[in-house]
Amino acid sequence: MTDMTVRIGGLTLASPVMPASGTFAEGLARVMDLDRLGALVTKTITRELRDGNPLPRVAEVPGGMLNAIGIPSKGVPCFLRDSLPFYQRWRPPLVVSISAPTAEGFAALAAEISVPGVTAIEANISCPNIEEDGKAFAMQAGSAAAVMRRLRAATSLPLWAKLTPNTGDMAAVALACEDEGADALVVANTILAMSIDLQTFKPRLGNIMGGLSGPAVKPIVLRQVYQCARAVRIPVIGCGGISTALDAAEYMLAGATAVQVGTATFLQPEAMTQVIDGLAQFCAARGIGHVAELTGALKREDTHEADLAWAAPAP
């Protein structure tokens, strides 16, 4: 039997598979066994009450979807009163995703939710930074560092930084987060994209632009996980277009210690348990005793040889 445990900073997770923020909520407990997950990750919460974006909030594109949900939030008291006790009923550690328009706001929110029952905090720094003209914190190393520094001072819980794939500076942002005390990186949030309805000539999202997720983003985010994992020593959690165990294995080979599954859950609510079972089989079939051995196991020796292979298809 494959040992499926992985270590993320100080935590040991029973499995390297967990939900991506915003694609997991109470309702999933009706269709799958949450106890099988490596962790539970909440939808991003904010301190203030928020309505979210205008409709339509989702659109389909080939191999994926766009969303501009925004962060509808009922605020912290409501989270502590309703959601926290609900998630306590399951064994996997609870990771709370948070967001705020300022570094100070992040810190205050982190402090407020550093309560028993919360195991780690995922800082969704892919959201607009009102101090930087609405540019997401994770777009630049400097702003990412500023928010992580405040966060680190505000809580002793493990801190995960969720990066945006929209920056040209992935590795630099990753390093900045590590330097400021992040215990892990989640790579990555959705890729900013757009789609237009050719009947109406209108954008297909009320917000005009939105985030692309699903299989279409996998090759891009996989590259970013590879870049980040080579840049930092803290664990990287891969997230982008994972639907199957093979996708998860690819991320782990590229350097991910664990993975998050998002959009795939909308298509197949049992996607995460299927990834867990499939990963165990993938390892077993290759005599890999511990799933963690996959992490960074990409072979980088010269690939010139593959060339010759074509000359002799039937050797």
Next chain:
Amino acid sequence: MTDMTVRIGGLTLASPVMPASGTFAEGLARVMDLDRLGALVTKTITRELRDGNPLPRVAEVPGGMLNAIGIPSKGVPCFLRDSLPFYQRWRPPLVVSISAPTAEGFAALAAEISVPGVTAIEANISCPNIEEDGKAFAMQAGSAAAVMRRLRAATSLPLWAKLTPNTGDMAAVALACEDEGADALVVANTILAMSIDLQTFKPRLGNIMGGLSGPAVKPIVLRQVYQCARAVRIPVIGCGGISTALDAAEYMLAGATAVQVGTATFLQPEAMTQVIDGLAQFCAARGIGHVAELTGALKREDTHEADLAWAAPAP
């Protein structure tokens, strides 16, 4: 009959459809009528002789392909002697894509190829800048501006800047190019990505990372065209995942004046003429007399109404 002409800076093109650099060469003349294109765009050339990247150079991913061809180049004399006269046999204007490892190198190359028969220069500034630690010129406004300034001084031909989609600063880079005298922007080159072979645990490209192109990138690059077109006054040429007239129309609505078709040509060598015919039909069916009317015709009024539509599917 739809007027299919568009204006790119000082040039009038017979149609808004042209090939993307690196996906067009002499061989295409065997399968399609080059005279129907808005322009001919060469594979990027460099001054020095280059071999290109190790094999494998391409890999398939869902909805697209990765390439790490590199820029195999036979050098300028060879281009002037062989390619130039060849392309002279067709009517559409010839756009020569160039690249160099330094701003000075770009300028020298531009001067060398500013000869009769060359109508415009496309500066592929998505390639590594050896003065900036290998970071592509188009990753940052400053380095993009530097190379465009030298180029503008070196040639009086129309100058197109081909941007990289890997930057987090699309609009700023676009503005910088406009400020330094670019006559048009091509948005964009391929998105850096990666894929791993799960049999061998090796990268599926000899170069490890490569550029994603094809339908998968369309929603992302469409968003970037929208962002650039709103930031600058010079024309934007959309390029990324266009296979059909509907894709081209979507790009034009988002703000593109013309489009380039790349990967689609590999799947359907007549893709470009099909896009041209389809665009003319698209316009005709909507009473649009001139294809240029599509440019930027996206309707941005409040989309809340779409919401109500669901309440009454059969009004």
Next chain:
Amino acid sequence: MRDEAGPQPSMGLRGHSAFQPSAVAEKALIISHEAVNGEYRHMRLACNAVAAGAAPGQFFQLLCPAPPGEAPFLRRPMSVYGADPATGTVEFLYKVTGAGTRGLAMLGVGDQLDILGPLGQGFTLDPAWRHIVAVGRGAGLATLAPLARAARAQGIGVTAILSARRPELVVSEAQFRAQGAEVLAVTESDGTSSPAYVERQLRALTAAGRCDAFFTCGSARLLRLQQDLAREFGLPGQVALEQQMACGLGICFCCVRDFQVEGRTLHKRVCWDGPVFDLLEAVA
């Protein structure tokens, strides 16, 4: 602390085997699939007990196969048109409108369709009611149809006002009649579907004491009409709403709509808080 202690696989496994889902994604077998008229198709599937136990007003999320050249990515919500725990079947009545439903239409008897459900909050019937009125239009008629049987089972009479563009497009009339409901088909081509005409019918039913509650689906205009009458006569009612859905499980918040609750406008998720809502709360 729980988390510091590390995972205890044995308990995880215990949880695993003991887990009982209340909605299931299943590849169900199509046992009949026919065109009902020029627009609607009726599909019946053999399914598991959880799915066959679906209540009127609940819905399923269907993973539609890709028609040539198209690729519906998300699941498609579809109301339960019928569900029978005795035969282990579930039914849908749908109109072909886009990529997903075009994909559905390609399926034949013996093919499989991945269905996820039952989902959402269905209709509720108050045993004290003696007679209810169901007013539907278009695909809304599919949603209302299973009400007739549920009402009859509780001894509640039903009058159904079925609205369509043309008489041949009125669907589920037979299902209502089979359950002993009175049926009034109103159509554009007959000139009977105007709000004024429907209003006269509804007032007459109310006056005759044959309307203890309104049930409606499929038309914003008819919804507003019933809201007005419900307020005027102090009657209760329920409306089944539609909205684009990505997850169908209350996760993604893409399906929110405005509701008026105690004088405040707030968002509710159609898939989770509904699709059936209090008639007066809906903002039409």
Next chain:
Amino acid sequence: MRDEAGPQPSMGLRGHSAFQPSAVAEKALIISHEAVNGEYRHMRLACNAVAAGAAPGQFFQLLCPAPPGEAPFLRRPMSVYGADPATGTVEFLYKVTGAGTRGLAMLGVGDQLDILGPLGQGFTLDPAWRHIVAVGRGAGLATLAPLARAARAQGIGVTAILSARRPELVVSEAQFRAQGAEVLAVTESDGTSSPAYVERQLRALTAAGRCDAFFTCGSARLLRLQQDLAREFGLPGQVALEQQMACGLGICFCCVRDFQVEGRTLHKRVCWDGPVFDLLEAVA
């Protein structure tokens, strides 16, 4: 200046109608499709005149349909196994190895397949030759097969050495024999496929004056053997090479291989400069 004058649509249109492609993408009709043995399948298609005029050693780029759960994105290169302008047909002999060929295998008679070709440089035959030797292995046998007919048409005799793992996997033997070629099948299971054994045969043919040129495809080992013999005896030869291809039209440079030309190593595109190359230039 030409470009400043603006476009002249009429001329563009004239060019359009006058244009004559030398390779065409066409949805060709499958007229037969059979398994040849446990590994290979043979497909025959009705096609246009340009395609039916394909020469031995040329290839097509096939747009393979997607098998369930897979999506081959690029076209797949496949050698001309036969082409006949008289009947307007083209043939392929292929081995199912991955997503693309699995997709091909799903197609039935009457289905369409989008084929692009003929592409590349095929074999050339020197009318001065009297007897040539074709040495192939695996899918390489498909590539060599049409040589037999072309050689016969020019009165050139052919000896074919066909190598495979097991006798039942030797393909295109019948096609060689039908064209009057002598055939020697060598296989692993017979112990006849070792380079030493093949070398003895080739030396015997050379000694007997029955080898004016070598033609080979499908094995790096056999290629090296023939290069050695060609150098030793000063004989010419041609090799058909394979390489992954994206465009097949010489555009993308993904299909380059190393070649030794006048003492220098340089890259050539298999799809454009080949797939048939001078035997001695290939780097195996």
